[in-house]
Amino acid sequence: MIRRRPLRTPAALGALTTAALAAGLLAVPQSAAAAEVRVHDIQGSTRLSPLDGQTVTEVPGTVTAVRSFGSSRGFWIQDPNPDADPATSEGLFVFTGSKTPAVAVGDSVLVSGKVSEYYPGGAAGGGQSLTELTGASWTVVSSGNDLPEAFTLRPSTVPNRYAPQAADGGEGAGDGSIEDLPLRPRSYALDLYESLEGMTVRVQDARVVGPTTSHGEVWVTAEPNRNRTERGGTLYGSYDSPNGGRIKVESLIPYAQQPFPQADTGDELTGTTAGPLDYDNYGGYTLTATVMGELKDNGLERETTRPQREDELSVATYNVENLSPKTPAAKFSRLASALVDNLASPDIIALEEVQDGNGPTNDSLVSGEETLKKLTAAISAAGGPSYSWREIAPEDDRDGGQPGGNIRVAFLFNPERVSFTDTPGGDATTPVRAVAGEDGTAALSASPGRIDPANPAWEDSRKPLAGEFVFRGETVFVVANHFNSKGGDQGLDSRFQPPARSSETQRVAQAEAVNAFVDSLLAVDRRAKVVVAGDLNDFSFSPAMDALTEGNVLKNLADTLPKDERYSYVYNGNSQALDHMLVSRAVSRYDYDIVHVNAEFADQASDHDPQVLRIRP
Template structure:
């Protein structure tokens, strides 16, 4: 499968430090229980007033939990501090949801003063809130509250959270401090909710954050607005000894450091590092300063003092977070300073064990880092710091996003062609590092697996959801070629049946002639024109246009014509059109498996009746076994296994008087699995559940063929979207029904796909016991190269059909 990729989007900028202990103040029974989910995190009523910077009032919400909190049908409501009998609650309806640990910004009335607009609000109302005092409530419902006393309001079950500040009569416990035109009331960094507003909130400069993590500042604050003296904290205080900052949600002033890298596109900002580290190896000395939509005005080598809000940014719902400063103000003290020494990433510094585990797959965020034992802890302890790799071998080719994967451990599970082989869940290869260039004028070179970035590649260590920790290079090594070439498999002998599988990556007639030509060359030349080719990801005749079209004859004819043009045979073909939009893949594309076969070498046994919803069956005869329909689909109406997924295509072929059954597969993708670098350890592979069901279906159908004829010649192949060491593979091979030919290769050759620097297996060919005289080959022509026709490598098995079975006892 092709792993989908979208540009980095900031989905949550989070005050998410976790309190290690919480002492609850006893409260009257009328008070609602403290909220474990949605809370009011900040309120500001001075927007647009005299001396205010922000132009309008706002209320900010936060989610203390690890699951999304729906806000459709909820509201934010406001009541004056000294409510009279005629006072009424004012209502602003909400929509959408609060992301786990995320923020949600409600903009209220604008004034005539101020200079800085709020970031894009998630909801907008017109309530004119008083600057000094008032009551704000988060309410389940949009009907205005009617309560006017603290006891009545906190006893109302619709009230999720309540904040009274200044002289507010309606409040939880004692009111929070008074605010002003220049200060808001903000909940403590831990987001603790004790139902005592005075204990939970303090007065502070307003710092509005929306659900996208955007702030009102937008810039880096430069010039005279920045601090002039170092503050009380250093970067190691901000980073702390766990994955979460002990200062998250708080504003720090005058944080000193040297600028070590500047990013002017995407997630704009810069990294600073303290040249005077502490003695604790768990605490990083570097941190990212996020400048929002504005380009940074600092330069590498600047000595700076930075003030800003400490935040935890989560690139995705399951990723770890990046500790950073937002809404920054900066003072440049001097320029051209020497940079702190980079930490060398190599086999001696990176631990072999990957990650600690949390109880029941929970979050590891609060665990103290152990950088000498676990690789993920080691990388986290260097988050934001300068690191370097020397003479780094490329293990994942340069992508369209300007990223290349290298290994800092050249001896770690090397592949035969220079990559790093992924061979088990508990050995995910700790030396893999993604490299990107911070200089748009000097991107990373176009590199293939096995090449080397000679010399030193150095820069700050960052984290994102696409592979985890990555080196943001300020200097990139010089490319040295490793010399790999695209493989060409040998031609099958006259008496050998050659069967191949190839994922052609969403092929449709709208694709370029060049793509068709490259894929066709792969079949005709690199695979040496197999007798049978099982194709995955053939799309319908208009590709991703979702108009009900399901036929793919134009796609297949264009491809078979291209194979002839590349010097291959004129293939015939068989397939079954899916029910529209029922087989997953790109919406509207209706991908399916297709059999190509060379009619001069092999014949297809057609049996009518096979369609998108009719199940194929094994039929026992006095001459052996046959298919009830051919081509046919395996149990296509079993939604537990096949809903929104490709159904296996079974076909009956004849080669030199022998029947051969071929089952083409494209199992469910890995979409939705938690990444290796997830904050939840061990990560949950939720997609495997469906593939296990699919594997059982194919296994059981193969077993039916063998029950009818123990010598049935069966080839099961395709993109199984899983590894040779997975449960999926174990089920397919259970009881000796099938043998996965990939496991017959040496360990350093077991791969068909490269993802995040891991050479791994997604595509397989499996054979039944009667097929015991085979020659198997993975043909590497795509996955290791920056220039790819598909992201998968095809593979082929050559079968001596006549001699098969003679070696069996």
């Protein structure tokens, strides 16, 4: 409900209200009289409003922004007369549902409504709540008022520490939550953002650390020199360093007035980008821009690796992101061009996310032959070699991923450079074993063969594929992997600190299974040359990688690169390593390269960067 009345100053309104109360003409609501409640009283000094669930009346504020689209419309108000407590936000979102509110920026308003703590995406996801007013009515007192000054996010205002730790250190609702802790905005980045919830914030000349997405959002950093990658991103190098200066930017500006910038990592939003600080479940705290900086293109280019030498075997890994014959031809062409031109036509390619022949159509088809046929044809058309392939089709709907897609890992190889040792017996359910060959060296009981497919570790997840290759008379074993995703994990910005990584248990078990398989090969022949590659969905510093390298069975090659180059994926503005290549001890002469062609760019053929390993067996 919206009311307009003759313009009066807040002081005059207060005098009128006081006189009416004295005359007994007005009743005081049980919640609070208008003069008693201001925005900072609603926000309080913790993550939860002390007035949650209560109705408040005539809360004063200046309209700083209006969201007039989508199903979460409303407007932000900010109190131009703040209190002295930095922990209490002076901003608040007034939710109007699917109705566009009849207010304008600069209006001085008195708002009444119910205080609510809203959890975007649901409370079960572990995210923060957003304090707002619902069922609101308001009165416009005056228009054209000056807006409160924006809070500037910069290195000196963003604390080095990211989040407080829950006192009990546990997990789950009411256990491990930091919601009831007093906010310490000068000590923790998450506390700072919570203390600014709903207030206008700004960044100046902000560097882009996460490219523009298809949803119209981009990640920038207020700390441009913190953990900087060689190409302008921000490296996520440990659980203790989530990079608190990262913040997502969305726009409230109509597209016709100012199109959203199509930015790559390392670009800049020059000048001022400002707007109220919101929160959602797709990245956390978000600057909803009413003023957008101008995009400066810093010219990020896609990398190209060198060709392998005649005596070098090159092995690559590439997550091709739900590839099927239904994928647009342009994506096949781009993947092919990258493999030929940017990766220099590797001898062996471990592919992840190869779907069956009709993609997400959910029927009984499981073969990926049509997908691989179309990809290899595109590679040939791009000037690459005529690759052969090997796969083992999964059981229908048993390996996770997009429903109906039946994603799996697969091998491509250049038969002019390397041969594949075909040993029958491999299928979706038969485990591959290490066996001794005629000369006492290691061999596979089935090639290609799946590693321990009945192990519960692989439930609803892709099974690793082992293959036996021969290059210049030397046998090399390659294991293609795609470990289970991080789906279900709590975000870095979770109200539970430290956030729970529930998916990690399964990846550790998967890593143990692969480690045991490689160990069995080495038990037959300690000089066996093994390459383990793929999208492992975890970091070099994770327990899963510790399990995979346990006993020095494998060496993770990402650890051999300079720190500012150790990434293959960009998520919420953090450049991170999810894809890996590891080798056994016998692989001692190698050259390893992560080839950045996708993850840092708004225009992507896949969301992962490929990698290439060149070895001299």
